Amino acid sequence: MASDAIFIHHNGSSGYKFGEEHPFDPLRITLTVDLLKEVNALTDEQIEDPSSYTEEELLSLVHRTDYLTAVKQLSEDVNSDDSSVLAQQFGLHTEDTPYFAGMHQAALTIVSGSVAAADAVMTGRAQHAYHIAGGLHHAFPDRASGFCVYNDAAVAIKHIRQAYGAKVLYIDTDVHHGDGVQWVFYDDPNVCTYSIHETGKFLFPGTGYVHEKGVDHGFGACFNMPLEPYTEDDSWLESFNVTLRKVIAAFQPDVIISQHGCDAHAYDPLSHIHCSMKIYAEIPAILHELAHQYTNGRWVALGGGGYDIFRVVPRAWSLVWLTMTGHPLAKAIAKGEEAMLPDRWLSRWSSMSPHQLPLKWMDDPTDIEPMPRRTEITNKNRAMQHIVIQDL
Template sequence: MNSNVLFIYDENETGYRFNESHPFNQKRLVLTVDLLRSIGALPDSYLRAPQLATEELLLLNHTPSYIEAVKALSETTPAEEWLKQAGKYGLDTEDTPFFPCMHQVTSLVVGGSVLATEAVMSGDKEHALHLGGGLHHALANKGAGFCVYNDAAIAIEYAKRNYGARVLYIDTDVHHGDGVQWSFYTDPDVCTFSIHETGKYLFPGTGAVSERGDGTGFGTVVNVPVEPYTEDDSWLECFEEVLTKVAAQFRPDLIVSQHGCDAHAFDPLAHVHCSMEVYRAMPRLIHRLAHEHCGGRWVALGGGGYDIWRVVPRAWSLLWLEMSEHPLIQELAAAQELPLPASWLQQWQPHSPVELPAAWLDPTATWTPMPRRQEITLKNRQTKEAAMVYL
């Protein structure tokens, strides 16, 4: 394994929980860490705990009034005046309801992503992973899409201000990375690339190819909205061709990537039909681009993913195995049916409401092919070409 990588984790981040029935469940962090430990891929020497972000850091992307609202609504019993204003700040919706200690735990998430960025930009580490982060929907003065503070945007702004870095942001969540895009829409030193299910059918409804940035930032926003029921080959074709050109043209100093794994066929909140092969191949390309264009500087964050039993632990573990150059990642390239560790399966199957997968990768040969596969592939190719018009 490469020892020059960092894994940022604190079990207190599982406190980011809106309510017991909410789909955003950070128990997936515990499941992932336990899976990695069960194969010996996460020695204690690789781990570092995040610190709470200061208000100065939060102000890199959020307004003072919004931070004040988040703090006030984090009280066990918020004052009536703040309850009346919760809607103004997007914190009274079914998706993003306020909850006790919200400010504290979300500040810990921001602190983890800034720590990852500092470790990489200072030269202390080559790559850093913070799976608790990736809350990409939050806006400057509004929570949205399960996100309160936008740790990804704050980390990018931190790298810009403290190191003068040009940052390429790569978002592979099935939902458009809108909060980060809008934060840097006119900024020529931040390029945002998002591949996601088309907003015609899915939250947040944005991310069209025509969104390209504005002013001096025109051309530094690239969106690839794929069709519902897109499968591995078409998703990877769009991802690899467009991103390779984006990186070569933009020439970043740092890559910050968001790794929502909700484009998987099992995810309950979207309609893309990818397998675990995407989550093996996608970080491999990002890893290569980081070394080709920015001296290996790569910060990776978590994101969406709502099948916390069958999908998230495997997808996020594959990301870490790639970042740390663990031998298992090469074995997976040669053998498609490597089993998951029996100890992990035995520990968690009694708690899982679904049967856990037996292997790292999915048996896609047994899956029923999607209807309209050719039409979907053709439409995605047209979208891919439109995305590359200015590249």
């Protein structure tokens, strides 16, 4: 009998690290796994290594051969005289995405995990699968971008299309537009991409506008819900519910793949959206409901962005797994009951955190200053909602 949910993780994912001062820090995975263990939601026995896949099986589905060759060379010859020239050709020379030793293998491990999660769901071995190291949604077939070397989400979707012929709905809740995944499937009518994010007028990657709807046969299978800076919880959730429910009803997917970047939180240092942990409790609950309504429960969840790695990411990512597994803690939070973070987890990590750690799973509303332009922001987001769904 299939299990309800499978947790995919490989320790090799921790090798995906650009440097000590870089905001993309794999410590956030360790913090999340440790938190889940402390609340008895995850055991070592429940954590599965991804299956063994060859590079040809995975990377060639999305990425160009010359790009793969360059990544492998830069992973091994980091001090070569030719490295900087090669890096510039393929987007691996910037402060955001600099090449590093072991880059290829670490990124390949992440891709393997996302494909393994997809296989677990599509073969019926599990209804849901979670791979928190995944969600590197900015990488392109021919270049790196935005902390992302290989696009594991796009590879997993291509694998599903090739191996199972299923219609895929990709849902991206990262504060940054899921550009890499969108462009890979921009002409594919069997892959619908939906991204809710801070408008590209002010935030990387500068795309994700409502007029980006797909091309050729894929026209009408691409949806973007750009939000005004300083959008708060209620407007964020309204925009998500109004648009996503229309999209999924029209597209009728066979499987959902979701990306759970948690950088729309007010504490996140790399964006301007002003949400709290409220949306990160609601997002997985909504997706869980929609998966059982539209896809017979088939749901693959990936990680993504999130750069307040102590106060935000562990709670947000844990809530995905707690919801997937129907954990009592998720049910208590959904009922509005006060839930405290475990003392042992707080004690273990408080000395490393640059900020005082929250004591509760949900934020105290008084800890996040409300925005004075709330009504104006909400009205602008409502106007955008109507544009997103006007043709459905």
